[in-house]
Amino acid sequence: MSAPIARPSGRAPDALRALSFIRQFTRHAEGSVLVTMGDTRVLCTASVLDKLPPHKKGSGEGWLTAEYGMLPRSTHTRSDREAARGKQSGRTQEIQRLIGRSLRAVVDLKKLGERTLHIDCDVLQADGGTRCASICGAYVAVADAIDWLVREGKLAETPLTDSIAAVSVGVYQGQPVLDLDYIEDSDCDTDMNVVMTGSGGIVEVQGTAEGTPFSRATLEALLDLATAGIAQITAVQRQVLAS
Amino acid sequence: MSAPIARPSGRAPDALRALSFIRQFTRHAEGSVLVTMGDTRVLCTASVLDKLPPHKKGSGEGWLTAEYGMLPRSTHTRSDREAARGKQSGRTQEIQRLIGRSLRAVVDLKKLGERTLHIDCDVLQADGGTRCASICGAYVAVADAIDWLVREGKLAETPLTDSIAAVSVGVYQGQPVLDLDYIEDSDCDTDMNVVMTGSGGIVEVQGTAEGTPFSRATLEALLDLATAGIAQITAVQRQVLAS
Amino acid sequence: MSAPIARPSGRAPDALRALSFIRQFTRHAEGSVLVTMGDTRVLCTASVLDKLPPHKKGSGEGWLTAEYGMLPRSTHTRSDREAARGKQSGRTQEIQRLIGRSLRAVVDLKKLGERTLHIDCDVLQADGGTRCASICGAYVAVADAIDWLVREGKLAETPLTDSIAAVSVGVYQGQPVLDLDYIEDSDCDTDMNVVMTGSGGIVEVQGTAEGTPFSRATLEALLDLATAGIAQITAVQRQVLAS
């Protein structure tokens, strides 16, 4: 695929940003991963809690939930601290619900036992795609936390049914491109986040026309780009977890 | 399209529920519409306000925003009143952000002048699909409010660039179906909301695997169903606004 | 009683506005009534909940409580949504406490059993007198909910001891008048809400001088008007429930 337009980063339209995962980034959480996608850096922790939310008590199943936050100066200009304002924004709640749903798609809650996996994704530095980076990093953190449960003898077998990853795609100056950074994201007609499993099943598709509505053909092109991108991310996740 | 499974409502897989719009349902709002989709009933009002949010002040442009709420007993079992709990749920915020984005896709804010169109969607009775019904009804309410602005001589020409409608689709017992009611929605593997303009442009696609991830083929089938459904809704909207 | 002044609506000083009750206006609540008093329209639902507030647990008695809200554009100019502001106003709390007290005056909580009747009064369109309309409509909704409890065999006999209704009276341009609409209410010296049972017992009297204090003689004249008005409302309530 050759690009008629130049991306600000110089990347090819179907090129991911540099991607890495640092496991055991902090020492208290059962899973703790710093994920880097270009200049976006998110600390993802997975905590094993011996408690359940009310709607799961006595169900014999476990639960997985997620929270998301941005450090006030992770962004170009300082944002208000949500704890100081006294509430989480609609955007924050939307993202943390997405992270939770995505991870639940690959965890068999029946096999998890009566405990909660509580994911925290905190953005240390933002340059676009923080929700996708959060999902990618959270998967590695959850894998580590489940490994810990198995090693500790608290679980006989893993409740993980697949891997999960997410990537953004969009139309930048008329060109479908993969893995938008902040500059592209701010100047983008169409923006789509795709969450897929390692075996290629679709878990979430969220596409939004920022200005002009988009056509079915554009949607297809974006899905193609995303599918290829997620395959690459999945490969990195596997490699990192194997090491 | 013939259905191997029976829908609880007896509808064909590609059949919408009964759809109607009652304009001028209440008398104070510049646009006020009761939309009915099967047993889902939402009161959508569009208010013209001579003020702007801070980020639009002095921009020469207008703004459009939306709020959403459910009456406590619009649902099968009574839900807590959000005003009494002191905050809006993540779901509420997600929906009202979606309604606002969808309507902004067909309103040229530059032509709206320095005023706000404030949409309120309040669910009187819920039976699935309240966010889609809200978007469909809000469009008619906005059209009426803009008509009022033109009739009053406050606008020389309409800032509306197209119509907008939304519908849910999903996979019910293995079968892609259109316009889910509550029973189907509760027992659905995949759930997707699609927002499209009258001329067929896609504004939002939000698909979620509730259990098993879904395939690209399923996604395509659902998009086909949604496209056909939205064309029908658009026809009803046009007819209602022409009367 | 002959009126030296003309009311904006052309009504006689002792004339109620058009009054009607639509039962089963929504389908989920055990009692659901749309009450109309002139241009004021309130949706009143009565929900049967199998739970009790802490101060009633283990008492062998039931409880009845009420909540009240106005849709943002039920009023001439749009009001802020209380759920978005994060708290209910003092006025809202005052009204919902009044509705609850009024209905409890005609329900024998000992006979209700260990359950809660939760009333919700949501104003769809406001033109003065919303708290009185709420009480009148809530009574019909409660009667329907109790009927449902009896029909379902959950109660052997009705805990209702009487009917209840409310009406506003005030001094408009020196003339005591019944059932104020918004225009009269805004330009009124004295405003009084009276809640009485069907058999004529007084449950609440709330009179306020908006400007000049009022005399005992005025108070008596207003009480006479209210007593006659409530007798008419009671007759309509009986007729509606008998049908």
Added chain:
Amino acid sequence: MSAPIARPSGRAPDALRALSFIRQFTRHAEGSVLVTMGDTRVLCTASVLDKLPPHKKGSGEGWLTAEYGMLPRSTHTRSDREAARGKQSGRTQEIQRLIGRSLRAVVDLKKLGERTLHIDCDVLQADGGTRCASICGAYVAVADAIDWLVREGKLAETPLTDSIAAVSVGVYQGQPVLDLDYIEDSDCDTDMNVVMTGSGGIVEVQGTAEGTPFSRATLEALLDLATAGIAQITAVQRQVLAS
């Protein structure tokens, strides 16, 4: 009036509790009064603020508003601190709205100038009737604050048009009685608060049947008791302000 029943306090049915006002109880407020009605003690301050709420800005008029609170251990058992719970109860808001309305009835806001009289009523010790004691004490504090404005040359003439006082009446064991204390209030069928000016005009009447509804005759008897009680309170207020 001879009483067939004995009041717990031994008072005659038409007897007030011991009533006193200590002016300048604290030194910072322009008016600061400790009012004592039996065992109820409320600190009422009136502060002169050189600012106006938004709805009064540029009106050429002043404003008067009131806030009310109970110290956590002013009551028999400790109540939660509202500042710690993060919101004021419905009861608190109802009372502070009543205090504000009552005082505004005797202050000509046009003559007050563009400033706010901010009343604070804080209950140090509660034994029934705290809202009535607050109104009685707030009047003396407001009179002192207005005196200060005149003495300082900020006002040429007083905006006070009358005095104001409040008292509770109720039916205790079948007997109408004046100025209920906590024991009577807790065991009372009907409870009414009456606010009247020094010249006998009625400003507020709030009567509530706690159990059985009450008759018009009872209402009249209670109003007679209240009228006589307020005349006595007015006399004490005059004497205190004259000293």
Added chain:
Amino acid sequence: MSAPIARPSGRAPDALRALSFIRQFTRHAEGSVLVTMGDTRVLCTASVLDKLPPHKKGSGEGWLTAEYGMLPRSTHTRSDREAARGKQSGRTQEIQRLIGRSLRAVVDLKKLGERTLHIDCDVLQADGGTRCASICGAYVAVADAIDWLVREGKLAETPLTDSIAAVSVGVYQGQPVLDLDYIEDSDCDTDMNVVMTGSGGIVEVQGTAEGTPFSRATLEALLDLATAGIAQITAVQRQVLAS
């Protein structure tokens, strides 16, 4: 110690303000003390509650906690009411945590039994040093509440291990001075609060340089002043409790 500078109050550098304690200031609390330090007046109550916070349940121990508030017009200019603003300020929380820690230093929670001593310190009039006055007064209120527990036979022996008092010291115009009033406090380079037991043990030292940092020598001088001041306060506390 001779003073080269004159304090606004005319006091010697090592002189306390007039100090008094009125016990049983209100009648409902088990301990209720009005403490006066110059023009600072704080009502301190100690309530005995038969409940424990979650972290103490089943521990066999008791708990002691404190809350602090200022009446809105206790200060020179009116402050917002924290209950109306919906949250306690950082300063309020800091002070109430300090009061709780200080009192816990002299109460043996094991001997208190499974109950809570809940202290409330409400400032009626502020002129500097409200947190220190609160601690001094709270000690007397706690002593009275514990006395009540012993008299009622609920405790066999006192859990009090010592007395506790607090005082502020600071550098005013270059001179270390004891027990700052508001004028001194506002114009002070260094401000230190010291909490000590009756037997001379240090419980808290909180020193802050408001402008220029201070030297170790200054710190020593301030500690000397505070030690002498607390000895005097302790003597008054003993005398008051002995009477």
Added chain:
Amino acid sequence: MSAPIARPSGRAPDALRALSFIRQFTRHAEGSVLVTMGDTRVLCTASVLDKLPPHKKGSGEGWLTAEYGMLPRSTHTRSDREAARGKQSGRTQEIQRLIGRSLRAVVDLKKLGERTLHIDCDVLQADGGTRCASICGAYVAVADAIDWLVREGKLAETPLTDSIAAVSVGVYQGQPVLDLDYIEDSDCDTDMNVVMTGSGGIVEVQGTAEGTPFSRATLEALLDLATAGIAQITAVQRQVLAS
């Protein structure tokens, strides 16, 4: 100084933990420093904002303020996210006020110009001493932000008047020790935080007896330890900023 007791970490009583500062840890903030004290790691950013809080507007001076937070799983067991709970704890507010006061002690606000230095200290990993680490790191971040202001030509000269650092000291098993880690802190009789400038001036002393009160002699020993510790930290800060 020889230690009769062994510290859990094996350190000498007067030994700091490993201390390091990574400058430019994130790229958006004008100053961004990851400070590491043993296993405690705090990300400190200093943001230059072209706005002022209300109380500084028009003063010709600048302002410096600080906020503090802990990532939910920075601790041994997961803590609730303050943004989700809707308020900052008393502890958080106490710490962020301390950080702000400490830094203001070495910044000449008159020379800063009409802008705000907004410090954010976010704990990535906690092992005791997070408030001291925050102050130490914030100083380096502020120095970098001020350097940026000077380099950009927005300031002619630095408003920094000195450096600032903080350290905790305490009595562990009877032995005064420097720079407590979490294990020592949890099992400590006396805990003191000391904030001093590079030239040895004291800015804050906050000592608390957790159990038994402490003597003046202990206080002196702790101050000696802290003074020596801060001298070492100051040396590292200078070296880091010189590189």
